[in-house]
Structures are given as C-alpha cells and as structure tokens.
Amino acid sequence: MASESPDSLGLGLDEPPQPAKAQPYRVLARKYRPQSFDELIGQDAMVRTLGNAIKRDRLAHAFLLTGVRGVGKTSTARLIAKALNCIGPDGQGGPTIEPCGVCEPCVAIAEGRHIDVVEMDAASNTGVDDVREIIEAVRYAAVSARYKVYIIDEVHMLSKNAFNALLKTLEEPPAHVKFLFATTEVNKVPVTVLSRCQRFDLRRISAEQLAAHFAEVAEKEGVEVEPEALALIARAAEGSARDGLSILDQAIAHGADGVTADQVRTMIGLSDRGAIRNLLGLLLAGDAQGALAVVKEQYDLGVEPAALLRGLLESVHGITRAKVGGAVDPAQSHEEREAYADWASRLSYAVIHRLWQLLLKGLGEVTTAAMPLEAAEMALLRVIHASELPDPGMLMEKLASGEAVPAASRAPAAPTAEEQGTMLKAPPSFAGLVDLLTNGGKPHLAQMLHDFVGLVRYEPPALAYRPLKQLAGDFERDLAAALKALTGTNWTVEASDGEAEPPLLEQEKMAADALRQSVLEEPIVKAAFEAFPDAELADYTLKDTRSA
Structure with a gap:
C-alpha cells in the first residue's frame, strides 16, 4: 500500500507557504552607481575622449583616474572594463562607449564576478608579492573576455618596491591586458608610473548637477524633498556624488513624511x-x-x-x-x-x-x-x-588735503623711570653708536656701520640706514640683538632707500682731505713749496692756537 501524505489524511500538516525573501537594503550610493557613461555626471570631457579613442582604436594600455572622493573613479574604471569587453546583445559586438549592459561580460562585470576583470585594493595589498601575482598572471590570455583588465584602487598606497616591480610590465604589457588605476592623491604616485599611463583628472561635480541628480534619486525612491534641502545637501557634498547620496540617505531616514531644509540643517550641524x-x-x-x-x-x-x-x-x-x-x-x-x-x-x-x-x-x-x-x-x-577704528583710506585723504586728523582718545603712557634709564644708555649720535659697538665687543658690526652704511635716520631706539654694499642677510637681526644687549632696550633696525649721509669712513676721508688742503694753503707751507718745487707733504702736526 502506497504511503499517503499527511495532508491527504486531513490532518492539516501541510507545509505553510513561505514568505518571499526580502532583498537586503542597499544604500543609495551603491544602488544608484552609474551603470553606463550616460549616467556618469560631470565628466563629459573624459567620456568624449574615451569615446573617440574607442572609435579610432587608439586605446592606451594603462589609464590613471584621479580626483577627489566620490566623483566616480572606480565606477569609471568598471565602465571602461565594460566598454572594452562588451559583445552586444547578439554576441557579435566590439568595444563601444555605450556597453549594452545585458550581455554576459557586462552583467558579470557589473556584479563583480568576471574572471578576467580583477579588482585590487592597494590599501590592503601594498606589497611586492601582491604585484608579483599580477605580473605572473598577465602572461596568460583572457579566459572569456576580449581584454584582461586589472583595476587597482587607491594605487598611491602601493609600496616603492611594488611600484618598481610593476614598471616593466606597465611599460610593455601584453596586447590583451589593460591597467586601470584610481587614486585620490596623484602626487604620491611615482613619476615613472605617471609617464606610462594616460591620465584623466575627474573634476568636482557642480552643486547644480548634484542637486538635479539628487532630485531624480528622490523621485525614484518616492520621497518628497524640498528644493532648498537638495541645494543644502549638494553644497555639503563638496562636489562628491557619493557623499551627497549618503547625506540624502540619512536625511530620508531622519524625516518621516519628507525631507525639509530645516531637517537637513539640524542633521548636518548647519546653523539656521x-x-x-x-x-x-x-x-x-x-x-x-x-x-x-x-x-x-x-x-x-x-x-x-x-x-x-x-x-x-x-x-x-x-x-x-x-x-x-x-x-x-x-x-x-x-x-x-x-x-x-x-x-x-x-x-x-x-x-x-x-x-x-x-x-x-x-x-x-x-x-x-x-x-x-x-x-x-x-x-x-x-x-x-x-568698526570704531578710522578708515585708512579716509585718513590718507585727510592727510593729503591738509585736514586735521583727530588724535587717539587716550594718550600713550609716559615711559617709566626704568625705561627712561635704559633709553639714556643710547649714544646721542650715530658715531657714538659705532664706538659703543667697538667698545662692547662687536667690532665686526661696528666696522660694517662705519665703512659701508649711510645714515638715513638715527632716533634711538630706531635706526634707518642705506647699505652701500651687499650685507649679510642676518645683519639687521644681529645688529638689533647687539644693541639690545648694550643698551637694554629693543631697537628697530631697517634698511631704507631714503636720502642718506655718506658713511663715517668717507666723512673721515673728506675731513682729512679738507684739513690737508688747509695746511697746504698756509703761507709758510706755500713758501716752502716755492723754494722746493719737488717736495711733498709727508706729514704735519697742528698746534693748538687757542688762548689759554
């Protein structure tokens, strides 16, 4: 006798219907990742260049995609892999800038399971051993695709040895291999690698484009979002589509019946x-x-x-x-x-x-x-x-027209006795300052001031000079420090292009020449030269003619 099923006996033990398995929630940034170049926003120049290269069969063997976070570097790399390996719905197509998205290579690449499209995260595979696996694998032909494609994300994280190991393969790869590099810090990629790649700089996406894109996403999700809220999210995204979609995702979860601008401001910490x-x-x-x-x-x-x-x-x-x-x-x-x-x-x-x-x-x-x-x-x-301070432009106009400029509301405080005592140590003349430096153990600075500096202004503790030759770069700093040590107060030392006196050395020479000339003009000296025409004035001593 054949066995009977439980429900045939009327016992009510038949298996209850099973509910359909719910699909796990996917965040908006992953759900609306571009699946074709038409969906890639803000990168028209790059798409046009790639389209022309594919049409003319002028495809480079290595591409470097750089740009800020969330502008589509990895998505673009996957789209390029699709474009190179698409065979069309009928299986007879070739490389195209408009991959069909329905053939087996397109579907497998979109799902991340194509055996000939290898994605590697350089942040977690930084060593030379990881690169050596790629070098050994490129020798073999693709299993089912037209091209074997290697997508290396965050390529700047590779070690120096890993980059060096990759150079030869990157320069002369097999015809069936394409390399796609993505990085946010292109300055860390060696120049030897940059020179072997065709580089695309993905630009920031404008706030207007982001707001329009977010509006389309919100409409597909069946969520009402205020235009001002979309503009705020687009501005907070700073040109990154992924960042903006993450903020929009959070805003949708934050709002019950829709997303308002006030909710977005509260959520991301913007002030009203x-x-x-x-x-x-x-x-x-x-x-x-x-x-x-x-x-x-x-x-x-x-x-x-x-x-x-x-x-x-x-x-x-x-x-x-x-x-x-x-x-x-x-x-x-x-x-x-x-x-x-x-x-x-x-x-x-x-x-x-x-x-x-x-x-x-x-x-x-x-x-x-x-x-x-x-x-x-x-x-x-x-x-x-x-706002209480006078405008500099108005002050200049008043000074130029001769108008009186109001004084400050408070007079400066008078110097203390200690400050006055330190100021009294400053020599009264520039020549005295040079002597002070000489006697104070700074003969080199004293000689510079004496021989190669013309005095513009001497108002202790301020000194303005005009150099007559190139002085050391730290001359002013050293001189100010020496004067502070000798006088006990801070000095302001600065070079100036203003009218200057001759240097002390030249003044002394001029004084000596004038004195010599006055000696030659003496009657007794003239008489001596008339008696001895070939004589020369070798030296002279002046007598003090002042009365006692």
Missing part, C-alpha cells in the same frame, strides 16, 4: 540661515550684547562655533556677489537674497573686505583654539570694535 543673518545684522549695528546672546543660543542648539563663523563668511561672500551682480545661488532663499541686496547697497567694498578678513582670521583662531566658544566670542567682539 535666519540666525546667521540676525547675527550679521547685530555685528554691523555694533550690538555686542545681542551678538553674544545669539552665539550662546546657537551653541546651546548644537551649532559649533566654527560653523557659525563659516555661515557668517558665506553671508559676507553672498553680500559681495550681490554687490558685483553675480549669479543667483539656488541655495539662497528669497528673504536671504533681499537681505544681501540691502546690505550690498549700504556697505562699501572697503567695509566688506575688512569684515571678510576679520571673520577669516577669527575662523582660523576658532579652529585651533582650546576653547572654541570663547575664541568665537572674542573674534566677533573684535569685528564690532574694529
């Missing part, structure tokens, strides 16, 4: 643009208390002080572009553009540039400071107090 405009308005109005209150409020909300100053710098840049009539930034809201236009009409270029320099200096200080919040507050207070 309205708060930035408010803070900038307080700075321009000179309201120190209000500005510090806004800084503290933003800090409590989680905005880093450096991000706050970067936002102020972006606003100043936006004002400058509005003043010169630059193109409209799609990431700016209508209120933001109106505020920038208003400030641009009221602020001069000098004020804008001074504001930019002060904020830029403040950002550098905040980035390196041990206390970023305090450093940011001090930087913004410096911006406010700088």
Whole structure:
C-alpha cells in the first residue's frame, strides 16, 4: 500500500507557504552607481575622449583616474572594463562607449564576478608579492573576455618596491591586458608610473548637477524633498556624488513624511540661515550684547562655533556677489537674497573686505583654539570694535588735503623711570653708536656701520640706514640683538632707500682731505713749496692756537 501524505489524511500538516525573501537594503550610493557613461555626471570631457579613442582604436594600455572622493573613479574604471569587453546583445559586438549592459561580460562585470576583470585594493595589498601575482598572471590570455583588465584602487598606497616591480610590465604589457588605476592623491604616485599611463583628472561635480541628480534619486525612491534641502545637501557634498547620496540617505531616514531644509540643517550641524543673518545684522549695528546672546543660543542648539563663523563668511561672500551682480545661488532663499541686496547697497567694498578678513582670521583662531566658544566670542567682539577704528583710506585723504586728523582718545603712557634709564644708555649720535659697538665687543658690526652704511635716520631706539654694499642677510637681526644687549632696550633696525649721509669712513676721508688742503694753503707751507718745487707733504702736526 502506497504511503499517503499527511495532508491527504486531513490532518492539516501541510507545509505553510513561505514568505518571499526580502532583498537586503542597499544604500543609495551603491544602488544608484552609474551603470553606463550616460549616467556618469560631470565628466563629459573624459567620456568624449574615451569615446573617440574607442572609435579610432587608439586605446592606451594603462589609464590613471584621479580626483577627489566620490566623483566616480572606480565606477569609471568598471565602465571602461565594460566598454572594452562588451559583445552586444547578439554576441557579435566590439568595444563601444555605450556597453549594452545585458550581455554576459557586462552583467558579470557589473556584479563583480568576471574572471578576467580583477579588482585590487592597494590599501590592503601594498606589497611586492601582491604585484608579483599580477605580473605572473598577465602572461596568460583572457579566459572569456576580449581584454584582461586589472583595476587597482587607491594605487598611491602601493609600496616603492611594488611600484618598481610593476614598471616593466606597465611599460610593455601584453596586447590583451589593460591597467586601470584610481587614486585620490596623484602626487604620491611615482613619476615613472605617471609617464606610462594616460591620465584623466575627474573634476568636482557642480552643486547644480548634484542637486538635479539628487532630485531624480528622490523621485525614484518616492520621497518628497524640498528644493532648498537638495541645494543644502549638494553644497555639503563638496562636489562628491557619493557623499551627497549618503547625506540624502540619512536625511530620508531622519524625516518621516519628507525631507525639509530645516531637517537637513539640524542633521548636518548647519546653523539656521535666519540666525546667521540676525547675527550679521547685530555685528554691523555694533550690538555686542545681542551678538553674544545669539552665539550662546546657537551653541546651546548644537551649532559649533566654527560653523557659525563659516555661515557668517558665506553671508559676507553672498553680500559681495550681490554687490558685483553675480549669479543667483539656488541655495539662497528669497528673504536671504533681499537681505544681501540691502546690505550690498549700504556697505562699501572697503567695509566688506575688512569684515571678510576679520571673520577669516577669527575662523582660523576658532579652529585651533582650546576653547572654541570663547575664541568665537572674542573674534566677533573684535569685528564690532574694529568698526570704531578710522578708515585708512579716509585718513590718507585727510592727510593729503591738509585736514586735521583727530588724535587717539587716550594718550600713550609716559615711559617709566626704568625705561627712561635704559633709553639714556643710547649714544646721542650715530658715531657714538659705532664706538659703543667697538667698545662692547662687536667690532665686526661696528666696522660694517662705519665703512659701508649711510645714515638715513638715527632716533634711538630706531635706526634707518642705506647699505652701500651687499650685507649679510642676518645683519639687521644681529645688529638689533647687539644693541639690545648694550643698551637694554629693543631697537628697530631697517634698511631704507631714503636720502642718506655718506658713511663715517668717507666723512673721515673728506675731513682729512679738507684739513690737508688747509695746511697746504698756509703761507709758510706755500713758501716752502716755492723754494722746493719737488717736495711733498709727508706729514704735519697742528698746534693748538687757542688762548689759554
């Protein structure tokens, strides 16, 4: 008797239907990786060059793809491998810039399982042994593809010996082998390798192209994203499609019913643009208390002080572009553009540039400071107090027109008795300064000043001179140090092109010549030369004719 199945006996033991296995989630950066050159954004020049090379059968044996992270270096390398090995839907095609994507080589390369397309990560395979495996394998023909392709990512991580081992094969590879190198730091790749490769510099993708690409991705994912949020993500991506897609992926997970600009700002730590405009308005109005209150409020909300100053710098840049009539930034809201236009009409270029320099200096200080919040507050207070300083251009105009320039509100403090005592040690004349150096154990510096320097200005503790010959590069530093040691005060020593006195040596020669000439003019000396025409004045001694 044949055995009966359990369900035929009516016991209800039949196997329940199994649910379909859910596909694991793939992040957007992997899901929307370009599968054809048409999907590769922002690299039109490279695609055109490769297309022409394939059509004319002028393919190089090695390509080097360089650029910042996330612009498509590895994706381009895989697309080139597809283009070289595509056989078309009918199996009769040749190399093409438009691979079909459905033939066996295209599908296998896209899935990363083609036996003749070898990807190697140089970051984890840095040694000469890893390269030796490639050298031994290139001798054998491809198994099923037209070309055997080696894709080496982050090639700059290879060791020096590994690069040297690869050089000969890279210079004269077999006809069936192509090398595709990708790197973010091309300066670390040896010149001997660069000279053997055809190099493509993949450019940063513009914010407009990234925003349009992210909008397409959001539409395919069925997610509503505000245009301003897309612009913010594109700006934060800094030209990298992968970075932008990662931020978009995070923003979609962050938002429940959609992605808004406020959510993106909160997520990536950007300060509120309205708060930035408010803070900038307080700075321009000179309201120190209000500005510090806004800084503290933003800090409590989680905005880093450096991000706050970067936002102020972006606003100043936006004002400058509005003043010169630059193109409209799609990431700016209508209120933001109106505020920038208003400030641009009221602020001069000098004020804008001074504001930019002060904020830029403040950002550098905040980035390196041990206390970023305090450093940011001090930087913004410096911006406010700088508005009280007179404009250098206006001062020059007043001086040129002869107008009186207002003095400083506070007179400089009088020197202390100790400072006066040290100043009294300075010699009253330049010649006395030279004697001081001679007697103070600095004869070489004294000789330089005596023989080869013309005096422009001597106002202790300041000395301006004009060199009559090339002096040592550290002459000023050594002279200032020697004078400080001898006089006890800091000296300012500088070379000048102004009108200068003759050097002391020349002055002494001129004085000696004048004295000699005065001796020759004496009547008794004239009479002696008339009596002895061939005589010469060898030496003379002057008698003191002053009365006692």
